[in-house]
Amino acid sequence: MGRVVTERLAGGLRRFNETYPWDHNAHYHRWILRRLPRRFGSAVDVGCGTGDLARLLARRAGRVVGVDADPEIVARAQALTPGGSAVTFRAGDALTGLPEGPYDVITCVATLHHLPLAEALACFRRHLAPGGTLVVVGLYRARTPADHLLGAVAVPLNAAAGWLRNRGRPAPRPVAMTARTRPADMEFGDIAREARRVLPGARLRRRLFWRYTLVWRG
Incomplete structure (x- = not known):
């Protein structure tokens, strides 16, 4: 029953978000x-999209590489990045197309569920420098009562965020959000x-807005 209610709420929420769009993933960038x-x-940002997080990382790093499988998105990320920036972008597969590291920081937002989990995490581990930090914001399938309760709590908060960010006015979806997330x-x-099998000591938590986080120190 809880799952049915959550799925109905999610359907209504998708329609609301189409009218009052906002970026759930960017919400976690400062986190x-x-x-x-x-x-x-x-640093390397895996699944960089149009490069918002990669450009934030560049404020702290000497070198940042953004990698995405979609060449069109990579071209847009590059176009949005000022000349002389520490960020470069490249189209490539997250498992076989990562530039040679090691990297002090690896980030991956809303991408890991598109990949074979264990293989991807092992790949990130190989590319992470000793003492480096891996941070993932991912999606998971709700199953338990706690999952559905957290999803239900997120519904009014999500609607409020969309309303406030759009100042109560319907808005077209941004270019960066036109692709649906699987x-x-x-x-x-x-x-x-x-x-935790691949990355002993990894810290994971369920989060609002249908996300979880993973942090691991190499």
């Missing part, structure tokens, strides 16, 4: 930055178990 050192040498097919418990 990500708080998990990182004030200065670090290099639903996640793994439950949080399964993600946590697999992540």
Whole structure:
């Protein structure tokens, strides 16, 4: 019953978000930055999209690479980035197309559920420098009562955020949000178990707005 109610609410929420759009992933960018050192040498943002997070990372890093599988999105990210920036972008597969590291910071937002989980985390581990930081914001499939309760709590907060960010006026969806995100097919418990097997000591938490976070220090 809880799942049916949550799915109906999600359908209404999608329609509301089409009218009052806002970026659920960008909501976590500052949270990500708080998990990182004030200065670090290099970073790679996996699934960088149009580069918002990569450009934020560049304020602290000597070198940042944004990687995305979609060449058109990569071209837009590059066009949005001022000349002389520490950020470069490249089109490539997240598992085979990462530039040679190691990197002091690896970030991955709303991308991991598109990849084989264990293989992707092992790849990130190989590319992370000793003492480096991996931060993931991911999606999971709701199953438990706690999952559905957190989803229900997020509904009014999500609507309020969309209304306030758009000042109560309907708005077209931004270019960066036109692509639909594929639903996640793994439950949080399964993600946590697999992540801790590959990355011992990884810290994972369910979050608002249908996301979870993972932080691991190399």
